[in-house]
Amino acid sequence: MKFFMFRLAGLLCCSAISITAMAALVTVTDQAGKPLTSAMVTQSLTHTMPPDISDHGYQVPGKPHVTPTLITAYTVSAGTVVMPDRTGEMQYRLRKPGYQDAALIAPPGQTTLNVILQTETDPAKLAAAKPANAWLGELNLGSVDAKKHFQMQCAFCHQQGNEFTRAERSPEDWQKTIQRMVRYGSRLPSDLQKSLPEILSAEYRRLREHPELVQGGISWNSPLENVVVTEWPIGNAMSQTHDMLLAANKMVYVADNIQDRLYEIDPFTNAVTVYKIPHRPDDKPGGLLAGRLKDFPSHDSTSNAHSLAESARDGHIFITPSAQRRLIEFDPVRKTFVLHEIGAGFYPHTLRIDAKDRVWFTLALSNQIAKFDRDTQKFTLYDLPTRSLKERITVSSIGILFKLIGWGLPLSNWMPIDWSSSGTPLPYGIEVTADGTVWFARLHTKEIGKLDPATGKITMIPTPFLGPRRLRADANGNLWIVAFAESKIARYVPGTGKFTLFDLPVMPKGSETPYSLNVDKKRGVVWVNGNQSDALFAFDIKKETWRTIPLPRRTTFTRDIEITEDGTLYTANSNFPSWHIEGAQPTLLRIQMK
Numbered sequence: 321m322k323f324f325m326f327r328l329a330g331l332l333c334c335s336a337i338s339i340t341a342m343a344a345l346v347t348v349t350d351q352a353g354k355p356l357t358s359a360m361v362t363q364s365l366t367h368t369m370p371p372d373i374s375d376h377g378y379q380v381p382g383k384p385h386v387t388p389t390l391i392t393a394y395t396v397s398a399g400t401v402v403m404p405d406r407t408g409e410m411q412y413r414l415r416k417p418g419y420q421d422a423a424l425i426a427p428p429g430q431t432t433l434n435v436i437l438q439t440e441t442d443p444a445k446l447a448a449a450k451p452a453n454a455w456l457g458e459l460n461l462g463s464v465d466a467k468k469h470f471q472m473q474c475a476f477c478h479q480q481g482n483e484f485t486r487a488e489r490s491p492e493d494w495q496k497t498i499q500r501m502v503r504y505g506s507r508l509p510s511d512l513q514k515s516l517p518e519i520l521s522a523e524y525r526r527l528r529e530h531p532e533l534v535q536g537g538i539s540w541n542s543p544l545e546n547v548v549v550t551e552w553p554i555g556n557a558m559s560q561t562h563d564m565l566l567a568a569n570k571m572v573y574v575a576d577n578i579q580d581r582l583y584e585i586d587p588f589t590n591a592v593t594v595y596k597i598p599h600r601p602d603d604k605p606g607g608l609l610a611g612r613l614k615d616f617p618s619h620d621s622t623s624n625a626h627s628l629a630e631s632a633r634d635g636h637i638f639i640t641p642s643a644q645r646r647l648i649e650f651d652p653v654r655k656t657f658v659l660h661e662i663g664a665g666f667y668p669h670t671l672r673i674d675a676k677d678r679v680w681f682t683l684a685l686s687n688q689i690a691k692f693d694r695d696t697q698k699f700t701l702y703d704l705p706t707r708s709l710k711e712r713i714t715v716s717s718i719g720i721l722f723k724l725i726g727w728g729l730p731l732s733n734w735m736p737i738d739w740s741s742s743g744t745p746l747p748y749g750i751e752v753t754a755d756g757t758v759w760f761a762r763l764h765t766k767e768i769g770k771l772d773p774a775t776g777k778i779t780m781i782p783t784p785f786l787g788p789r790r791l792r793a794d795a796n797g798n799l800w801i802v803a804f805a806e807s808k809i810a811r812y813v814p815g816t817g818k819f820t821l822f823d824l825p826v827m828p829k830g831s832e833t834p835y836s837l838n839v840d841k842k843r844g845v846v847w848v849n850g851n852q853s854d855a856l857f858a859f860d861i862k863k864e865t866w867r868t869i870p871l872p873r874r875t876t877f878t879r880d881i882e883i884t885e886d887g888t889l890y891t892a893n894s895n896f897p898s899w900h901i902e903g904a905q906p907t908l909l910r911i912q913m914k
Contacts, residue, residue, distance in 0.1 A: 345401075347434045358545075379592065387553055392548070451481075455481025477896035486528065488525070489521055492517070558898065559898045562625065565882065577642075626668065636649055687715045687744075748761050784810075844861040849878040856889065875895065
């Protein structure tokens with residue numbers, strides 16, 4: 321126990337937390353006095369300075385603001401955990417599946433806390449505490465294919481099965497919701513748009529009336545005693561914190577997709593600085609997708625900042641603005657932006673930078689790969705193959721369709737959506753391997769592809785799964801890909817052309833929609849965003865075993881993972897809308913494991 325206390329105390333000290341020589345020992349037991357292992361203990365300051373919201377509800381740009389952090393750790397087998405003494409009155413929330421949450425306030429200097437968690441026996445409350453995937457897994461939508469397409473198109477930016485999506489809705493209400501989601505970009509097949517309102521209304525009612533049917537979720541039995549999670553609140557309930565980047569300057573940058581802000585977080589001082597992405601005088605609110613957010617209560621965006629990548633040459637950060645035909649460059653030293661106009665293509669998406677300092681990114685709606693050569697300041701666009709005549713016509717007409725989308729017209733009203741999402745193959749994730757090959761995944765297809773930068777040759781590769789979303793390479797040059805609609809990850813070996821699939825460790829089986837992943841090449845671990853399970857998953861490549869890290873907030877939806885040299889992880893809560901998450905507050909998360 322002494323060894324663990326010193327180890328965790330050192331870990332917390334490295335977290336840039338102001339602590340004294342004292343620390344709080346929290347002991348957690350059940351009603352019979354039995355120690356509870358892997359209980360989640362979240363600590364926060366009771367009294368903090370109010371956040372700066374003077375810039376239309378957001379922090380003043382360019383001025384650092386120290387934000388109070390939240391610390392989460394997990395009890396060891398003795399039911400104890402050491403938390404820092406941060407010199408002030410502290411709030412504690414304690415949580416463990418099968419038990420009621422407990423909350424208490426500790427006065428300054430209190431160094432011991434003994435907490436008894438009460439067993440939860442109410443089936444409705446037990447079900448309500450389950451992560452969304454437990455509810456999603458029990459939905460009966462008529463067929464396996466219908467379920468996969470529902471998961472792919474209706475869990476795109478938020479959870480299915482959280483307390484908001486499982487609320488009582490009539491078929492008419494579900495119909496309106498689905499129409500709004502289609503306007504946001506969902507490609508739910510037209511016949512499912514007609515049949516699902518009745519089914520969803522009945523199915524969620526069935527589960528609410530019989531909560532004992534909601535089983536599964538994730539396991540909290542992975543080793544958690546060496547895990548510490550630090551959270552920095554960023555943005556507000558009207559933000560959409562999208563992708564993030566751990567930069568060479570040790571800062572973490574997070575893009576706010578619908579507020580056109582870039583957050584710079586210093587994890588050593590807890591200072592957060594906001595930078596506003598500049599708009600051109602003729603930019604319209606919402607950019608080229610002006611009508612898409614016409615019903616959203618508050619947004620301040622003409623760009624829709626999406627993904628980030630850093631140049632190894634000069635540390636400049638490149639950002640894709642999905643609502644413009646441009647690429648954004650940010651100088652983190654001078655704090656200046658440059659807007660590079662592409663002049664073509666639609667919906668700049670995920671990006672990577674190769675060894676020659678060329679920026680590669682997907683153009684999701686025009687079915688293209690783009691290259692920005694920094695030496696010549698020129699863009700090159702590569703057209704990807706289309707799957708049919710219908711798709712060729714649709715892609716060639718994307719400029720007209722974009723205007724209609726910008727006006728807020730649901731295209732499915734006059735252009736039926738088939739089960740192959742014909743017309744929108746959606747090139748999504750992208751990766752550049754050590755040999756310079758550019759790999760990409762097309763979400764609405766069963767395909768990945770590769771592009772030879774030397775010749776421009778494009779090769780498409782069928783996948784044995786639906787919904788390849790984002791992909792990364794490991795130390796051996798093998799690709800790891802999330803199967804978004806199928807609750808799996810896949811390994812692809814370019815040398816043999818072989819795919820191997822691995823089920824995510826969730827129950828019911830097939831009830832997760834992994835958004836993204838990243839590979840810790842040094843340790844041979846694939847980290848996966850579990851955005852229906854309020855968790856991150858770690859897959860040991862050599863052992864082919866899983867580890868699960870439950871995250872502090874319910875309704876957590878993460879889209880990206882960054883990994884430091886020592887194996888520390890960063891991710892960000894990225895719900896759309898943000899107020900879905902517990903506490904209605906998006907946060908940057910750091911997960912430390914020692």
